[in-house]
Amino acid sequence: MRLAELSERSGIPTATIKYYLREKLLPPGHRVSATQAEYGEEHLRRLRLVRALIQVGRMPVATAREVLNAAEDESLAHHTRLGIAVSALPHGPEPTADDPATTAAHHEVEALLHRLSPPPAHDARDLPAYGTLINAVAALARLGYPHDAAHLAPYARLARELAVTDLDMVEAYDTPAEQVEAAVALTVLYEPVLLSLRRLAEADESHRRFGREQATDPKEPDANPA
Amino acid sequence: MRLAELSERSGIPTATIKYYLREKLLPPGHRVSATQAEYGEEHLRRLRLVRALIQVGRMPVATAREVLNAAEDESLAHHTRLGIAVSALPHGPEPTADDPATTAAHHEVEALLHRLSPPPAHDARDLPAYGTLINAVAALARLGYPHDAAHLAPYARLARELAVTDLDMVEAYDTPAEQVEAAVALTVLYEPVLLSLRRLAEADESHRRFGREQATDPKEPDANPA
Numbered sequence: 521m522r523l524a525e526l527s528e529r530s531g532i533p534t535a536t537i538k539y540y541l542r543e544k545l546l547p548p549g550h551r552v553s554a555t556q557a558e559y560g561e562e563h564l565r566r567l568r569l570v571r572a573l574i575q576v577g578r579m580p581v582a583t584a585r586e587v588l589n590a591a592e593d594e595s596l597a598h599h600t601r602l603g604i605a606v607s608a609l610p611h612g613p614e615p616t617a618d619d620p621a622t623t624a625a626h627h628e629v630e631a632l633l634h635r636l637s638p639p640p641a642h643d644a645r646d647l648p649a650y651g652t653l654i655n656a657v658a659a660l661a662r663l664g665y666p667h668d669a670a671h672l673a674p675y676a677r678l679a680r681e682l683a684v685t686d687l688d689m690v691e692a693y694d695t696p697a698e699q700v701e702a703a704v705a706l707t708v709l710y711e712p713v714l715l716s717l718r719r720l721a722e723a724d725e726s727h728r729r730f731g732r733e734q735a736t737d738p739k740e741p742d743a744n745p746a
Numbered sequence: 747m748r749l750a751e752l753s754e755r756s757g758i759p760t761a762t763i764k765y766y767l768r769e770k771l772l773p774p775g776h777r778v779s780a781t782q783a784e785y786g787e788e789h790l791r792r793l794r795l796v797r798a799l800i801q802v803g804r805m806p807v808a809t810a811r812e813v814l815n816a817a818e819d820e821s822l823a824h825h826t827r828l829g830i831a832v833s834a835l836p837h838g839p840e841p842t843a844d845d846p847a848t849t850a851a852h853h854e855v856e857a858l859l860h861r862l863s864p865p866p867a868h869d870a871r872d873l874p875a876y877g878t879l880i881n882a883v884a885a886l887a888r889l890g891y892p893h894d895a896a897h898l899a900p901y902a903r904l905a906r907e908l909a910v911t912d913l914d915m916v917e918a919y920d921t922p923a924e925q926v927e928a929a930v931a932l933t934v935l936y937e938p939v940l941l942s943l944r945r946l947a948e949a950d951e952s953h954r955r956f957g958r959e960q961a962t963d964p965k966e967p968d969a970n971p972a
Contacts, residue, residue, distance in 0.1 A: 531888075568889045576885045599956035603949055612938070641953040649945035656938035659802045662757075663794045665931060666915055674911045675936065676943050678904050683947035685900045687955060689892055705891060707948065710901065712838070712882035714944070715937055717902050719875035721909035722933065723829055727867040729913060730825035 523549075526559045530567045537567065543581050545570050545588060562697070569701045577708040583610060591700045598696050603647075605704045611648040615655050624667070625657035631669035632676055686710070749775075752785045756793045763793065769807050771796050771814060788923070795927045803934040809836060817926045824922050829873075831930045837874040841881050850893070851883035857895035858902055912936070 527534045540546040546566055549557030566588070573584040590604035615622050629650075633640055644650050660667035689706055693699045753760045766772040772792055775783030792814070799810040816830035841848050855876075859866055870876050886893035915932055919925045 568891075572885070572889055572891075576889075597956070599952055602952050602956065606945065606948065611942075641950050641957060644946050644949060647946060647949055649942040649949070652938055653942035653946065656935065656942060659798070660935050660939075663798050663802075663931065663935070665794075665798075665928070665935060666918075671915065672939065672943075675908070675940055676947070678907055679940065679943035679947040680951070681904055682901065682944050683951040686944075686948055687951045689897065691955070692892075702891070703948075703952075705889065707945065709882065709886050709889070709891060711941055711944075712878055713886075713898065714901055714905065714940070716837075716875040716879035716882060717898075717905035718908050718912075718937075718940070719832065719933065720870050720873060720879065721902070721905040722832065722912055722929075723870060723873055723875070724867050725906070725909040725913045726825055726828050726929075729917070730823075730828065731867065 521559050522556060523559065526563060526567070530564055530571075532567055532571065540567070540570055543585065545574075545581065545585055547592075565698065565701060569705050572705040572708055577609070579610060583608070587704055591704060592697070594697075598699070601696070601700050602690075602703050605700055606707055607648050609648075609704065609707060612652045612655050614651050615658065619658065619662075621658040621661040622654060624661045625654045628657055628661075628667060628669050628672065629653055632672045635669060635673060636676060636680070682714070747785050748782060749785065752789060752793070756790055756797075758793055758797065766793070766796055769811065771800075771807065771811055773818075791924065791927060795931050798931040798934055803835070805836060809834070813930055817930060818923070820923075824925070827922070827926050828916075828929045831926055832933055833874055835874075835930065835933060838878045838881055840877050841884065845884065845888075847884040847887040848880060850887045851880045854883055854887075854893060854895050854898065855879055858898045861895060861899060862902060862906070908940070 521529070523534055523537060527537055530537070537546065541548060546563060549559040549563065551557045569588070569591075570584060573579045573587060574581070577584075579587070587605055587608040590608050591601065593601060593604075596604065615625070633644070657667050657672070686703075686706060690699050690703045693702045747755070749760055749763060753763055756763070763772065767774060772789060775785040775789065777783050795814070795817075796810060799805045799813060800807065803810075805813070813831055813834040816834050817827065819827060819830075822830065841851070859870070883893050883898070912929075912932060916925050916929045919928045
């Protein structure tokens with residue numbers, strides 16, 4: 521298809537597509553004349569991923585390019601491509617090692633991984649998400665909120681169930697290239713889905729547990745008189 | 747305790763505590779002389795929550811004050827206080843109603859809530875998290891990724907299990923005031939825990955499914971020769 525059709529089918533203005541081409545977020549089309557190029561379904565798919573990263577994931581162009589380069593390196597094993605592409609997604613700063621809360625966090629996260637059944641299939645300590653987890657647990661420790669392996673365990677168990685759902689969704693795509701793109705896009709796009717569903721479920725569970733209670737101050741009228 | 751002790755026990759410099767007092771993020775101490783005030787355990791607890799909101803949740807001071815005002819309004823029923831405080835947490839923009847993807851998202855989210863068992867205990871449509879969910883599902887729809895109620899259902903089910911764990915953790919605190927503070931702090935502090943555990947679990951599940959595959963290009967050496 522020509523640029524105009526690519527724009528129409530993707531809903532992205534031609535000027536934006538030309539910008540993505542210049543920034544190498546999109547591979548060049550197949551040149552058919554001095555002024556025209558032909559684009560395929562893979563360009564449409566790639567545009568979709570670029571929008572997921574830049575518009576929804578609010579990623580800088582340079583970061584998006586890094587993610588996309590990893591996603592398209594066909595010399596890598598499929599698992600490695602998936603991993604590199606997802607690891608290139610933005611994450612928090614590296615943990616600082618010299619603080620008692622960070623030391624406690626390392627200890628609890630190691631204890632958490634040791635109690636998982638089945639045990640982890642590989643060493644996760646080099647992944648950016650491991651550093652993010654350490655920082656998040658260290659923040660809990662620093663503020664005196666529950667952060668021990670026993671409290672973290674239900675979250676880790678549910679995260680594993682989510683990952684099975686996520687990977688099933690990725691494997692529903694036919695080709696390795698589509699699977700890598702889907703893994704990146706769905707990791708980014710399902711994060712707000714998950715966080716908002718958790719907040720809604722918290723509100724619902726709070727209503728279930730406390731919803732029948734009266735105001736602690738008798739001045740407060742009962743919104744739902746029985 | 748005096749300001750110096752409050753600073754030492756909280757690990758927050760006295761200048762920062764004075765700033766929080768001026769900004770009304772912390773209630774004033776009990777004045778014991780023209781220049782000195784006495785602070786209690788509730789000040790220590792409140793400081794912990796302020797740090798969770800501002801330093802970890804990266805919330806502007808005005809937003810943090812709004813959350814804290816809701817958390818301390820004892821004229822409200824406990825469930826209402828919990829809900830108002832959590833709803834005051836930052837969330838995304840309101841959905842725009844006039845786009846086919848947003849209409850599709852409303853339809854799928856309603857279908858999702860209808861298939862939950864047990865059904866939701868209350869109407870969630872006024873909660874900010876409902877708008878965030880609509881936006882996230884609309885982004886999936888716009889980009890052509892799975893976004894139907896059937897695909898969302900496992901995430902909703904797991905979010906409900908998380909909410910039970912979250913509320914159990916909140917109920918472990920003794921007083922209503924502590925419970926409201928914990929609900930706000932744990933909502934904010936466990937979000938990065940959950941997202942990083944999901945990314946780690948995805949990497950692990952990917953290793954389990956694809957880790958034994960060879961590189962598609964024979965130039966790529968096998969990192970783990972059998």
